[in-house]
Amino acid sequence: MRILVLAAHPSIEQSRVNKRWLAELRKHPDQITVQELYATYPDHAIDVENEQNLLAEHDRVVLQFPIQWYSMPALLKQWLDDVVTTSWLFGTGGKAIAGTELVLALSIGGDESSYQSGGLIGYTISELVRPLQVFANQTGMIFLPHYKFYGAIKATDEQIDNSARGYLAHITSPDLNPQIVRKRMLDAMMKASSAQ
Numbered sequence: 001m002r003i004l005v006l007a008a009h010p011s012i013e014q015s016r017v018n019k020r021w022l023a024e025l026r027k028h029p030d031q032i033t034v035q036e037l038y039a040t041y042p043d044h045a046i047d048v049e050n051e052q053n054l055l056a057e058h059d060r061v062v063l064q065f066p067i068q069w070y071s072m073p074a075l076l077k078q079w080l081d082d083v084v085t086t087s088w089l090f091g092t093g094g095k096a097i098a099g100t101e102l103v104l105a106l107s108i109g110g111d112e113s114s115y116q117s118g119g120l121i122g123y124t125i126s127e128l129v130r131p132l133q134v135f136a137n138q139t140g141m142i143f144l145p146h147y148k149f150y151g152a153i154k155a156t157d158e159q160i161d162n163s164a165r166g167y168l169a170h171i172t173s174p175d176l177n178p179q180i181v182r183k184r185m186l187d188a189m190m191k192a193s194s195a196q
């Protein structure tokens with residue numbers, strides 16, 4: 001499984017979490033391609049063909065970003081608008097990214113308890129990233145469970161180190177796709193019933 005991580009942090013030099021995460025991912029260049037959008041396109045002039053080729057070459061795409069104003073950094077939104085064009089999607093018979101898995105990896109300043117009904121923020125992260133889920137559904141991508149790191153602002157170095165390892169394990173796991181887990185369960189049930 002080839003994994004593309006599109007990382008979007010507007011000020012990575014000041015980052016603690018996302019910077020540490022990228023260092024962890026870069027230990028595995030054989031499996032993971034890291035594309036840092038703000039570093040690659042400091043003038044925001046995205047090389048659309050290059051990005052489309054990268055998408056086509058990978059089985060799983062990870063969008064890694066800090067939650068900013070309950071949303072994604074601006075360059076990532078621009079990347080979606082510029083790269084995933086309808087002409088590209090339909091020009092390839094609608095198969096450009098159909099079947100590609102999409103995972104979100106999010107660093108979140110606030111606490112987990114804030115992100116629930118009745119909490120300080122009042123909405124869950126899954127609710128806030130709904131537009132990306134619809135995007136995945138409408139382009140034929142497979143939306144998988146996100147990786148979330150709450151309390152990023154006040155996290156200790158040890159917590160950030162642990163989160164980096166957890167992040168790597170999350171995005172490299174084939175079992176992240178519930179269909180694979182379901183198929184394994186069904187296969188085991190079939191085997192058990194045919195053995196009776």
Ligand SMILES: Cc1cc2nc3c(=O)[nH]c(=O)nc-3n(C[C@H](O)[C@H](O)[C@H](O)COP(=O)(O)O)c2cc1C
Nearest residue numbers: 015016017018066067068069070107108109110152
């Ligand atoms: C402009 C801006 C907006 C932010 N908005 C939010 C927000 O809406 N919710 C939240 O929990 N944290 C918010 N934060 C905090 C960031 O999510 C947090 O600093 C980041 O995830 C930490 O990761 P880093 O160490 O890689 O920068 C915001 C930070 C900035 C700079």
